[in-house]
Amino acid sequence: MPVKYVIVIPDGCADEPIEALAGKTPLQAAKLPAMDALAAQGMLALANNTPAHLPAGSEVANLCLLGYDPDIYFTGRAPLEAAAQGITLGPHDxxxxxxxxxxxxxxxxxxxxxxxxxxxxxxxxxxxxxxxxxxxxxxxxxxxxxxxxxxxxxxxxxxxxxxxxxxxxxxxxxxxxxxxxxxxxxxxxxxxxxxxxxxxxxxxxxxxxxxxxxxxxxxxxxxxxxxxxxxxxxAPALPTFEQNHGVKGVMITAVDLLRGIAALVGWPRIEVEGATGYLDTDYAAKGRAAISALENYDVVCVHIEAPDEASHEGRHEAKIEALEQIDTHIVGPLVEALAKHGDYRILVTPDHPTFCSTKKHTHGMVPLVIAGTGVEADSQTTYDELACDSAGKKFEKGWDLMNAFIVKT
Known part of the structure; x- marks a missing residue:
């Protein structure tokens, strides 16, 4: 039976310590039992998806996260969103x-x-x-x-x-x-x-x-x-994800940028009713859609924009709430469903940091956890920036992460 893969992207959830949270980050302050359980049984690390000479935005960061070197494949954010709308760009467009x-x-x-x-x-x-x-x-x-x-x-x-x-x-x-x-x-x-x-x-x-x-x-x-x-x-030109890694994927998102990246890497999209790309999104519906998608796809990628939107509004409590909703309605149910499919791996990681204090994207490492078949546990027991830093493993080039996540056959 082939390995099933899930990628959960809580957009912009990485942050810095916040005084109002007694010096904790939103990830540290949030109650995240499902993510912490993954941390206890899996591997924590940091990854740099935003090279210093490129924009610290989702366009670069998500390409990196999915295994594409932005110095080779990134031409700009708008072309990715054009792909989401089915707009084909010619060589002079x-x-x-x-x-x-x-x-x-x-x-x-x-x-x-x-x-x-x-x-x-x-x-x-x-x-x-x-x-x-x-x-x-x-x-x-x-x-x-x-x-x-x-x-x-x-x-x-x-x-x-x-x-x-x-x-x-x-x-x-x-x-x-x-x-x-x-x-x-x-x-x-x-x-x-x-x-x-x-x-x-x-x-x-x-x-x-x-x-x-x-x-x-x-x-x-x-x-x-x-x-x-x-x-x-x-116009960008990307090899498909399947060409790079030998597995077929699908994207669940409410944001055109991620829809466009999915189109360019050869992933179909699942549109979820109630998914808004904002804090009022239907987290449970996205979780259910992802579980259903496991029947037909090797890789299911769930992107949630809400933590990033909360950061842009400078609302750390709303960011914590979004993270807890993701943990309860997406990560937890997906882990339970994956166990019924045999061998599996799950990755939880934001694309880039977005600080509530500045309300903007920033360069820097993001925390990640990988758990599942063949993943050796480290000594960490919580999923947050400090624990991932303490684990000592880093992907200085974020596009190398997929090669570690996907099992080579």
């Missing part, structure tokens, strides 16, 4: 991530525009598409493509005669890393940045009087003051 945000007095008040609805964001982007100048060689090849809520795309369709005005040197800043910070010095920079900045500025005037924002303000919600363009890149 580029994708740009487009957030709808709330900026007040040149400060990033809310990188989600108060979690604007998909319907509202679609209406705003349709209006912005109407401003694109069809007699301009560059703008005629641009289109805003609605996604989910505040997460959207700008697509450039180029050709040999009109290649994209951007390059790998075009720099941009993730809006979720600017929460409550001034944005004056964080507009796009470098080749082609003038195109992006111009569109961002034009959106301000358009959105200010738009009926969507007028209604949001009347309803006591934050308006979407403008688009924020970032994370741009050309």
């Amino acid at each position: 580029w994708a740009v991530r487009c957030n709808l945000v709330t900026v007040e007095n040149q400060v990033m008040t809310d990188f989600t525009a108060d979690h604007i609805s998909t319907e509202e964001s679609t209406e705003l982007l349709d209006a912005l598409n109407g401003l694109l100048k069809q007699d301009c060689p560059i703008e005629s090849k641009l289109e805003f493509v609605p996604g989910v809520s505040y997460r959207n795309l700008l697509i450039y369709r180029g050709d040999e005669n009109t290649p994209a005005p951007f390059s790998n040197e075009t720099r941009s800043s993730a809006p979720h890393d600017l929460t409550d910070l001034p944005i004056t010095d964080d507009f796009p920079r470098g080749l082609g940045s003038n195109v992006l900045v111009d569109l961002m500025n034009r959106s301000v005037e358009l959105f200010a009087g738009h009926r969507v924002n007028q209604k949001r303000i009347a309803d006591g919600k934050r308006p979407a003051t403008n688009v924020w363009l970032w994370g741009l890149g050309g």
Whole structure:
């Protein structure tokens, strides 16, 4: 009987000691009996999924976590999200991530525009598409493509005669890393940045009087003051996970970035009703979906965005609650189900740290636990940053982790 594998990714759950938690991290403060049981019977370690010269974000970190060297395969965040929407990028095409945000007095008040609805964001982007100048060689090849809520795309369709005005040197800043910070010095920079900045500025005037924002303000919600363009890149080319490791996987997530990575590595996706990509997600439904998926797939990957969202809001208690929900409704039931399938291995690890104190992603090692068939237990009995550091094992190159996790046949 083949080995069954489960990967649980509590996004951004790694943190630093918090004074309000008596110097504990959220992982240390949370009650996590299922994860601690894995720690007692398995192997703890640290992994670096965010090389210092690359963004400390989920786009790089999750590629690393799944075994892909980002220096070879990472072209930008937006192309990964384009893949999630089934958008194929040609050799001259580029994708740009487009957030709808709330900026007040040149400060990033809310990188989600108060979690604007998909319907509202679609209406705003349709209006912005109407401003694109069809007699301009560059703008005629641009289109805003609605996604989910505040997460959207700008697509450039180029050709040999009109290649994209951007390059790998075009720099941009993730809006979720600017929460409550001034944005004056964080507009796009470098080749082609003038195109992006111009569109961002034009959106301000358009959105200010738009009926969507007028209604949001009347309803006591934050308006979407403008688009924020970032994370741009050309088409990536990845070998499939099965080509690399000989096993077939599936992704369970509510986030387009992970959907896109799944598509590019050859994994189908399971969409779970009630999975929101936020703190109100249906944890139990995701757990049930993962257990069901074990019947048909070698590798089941469950990504949960909630801990990261809590960190971006600076809410350590909400982060603890999310972790406890993951432990109760996902990790615990999955371990019980795996035992019925014979040989198995389970990996629990975040992609990157996200500190509640700064409300942003950061570089650094993340804690992980691997348990199951053929995994020799170490002396640690809890799953948290300190225990994983004390275990003494490190994956300095995060993309090496999969080679240790997947049993070679």
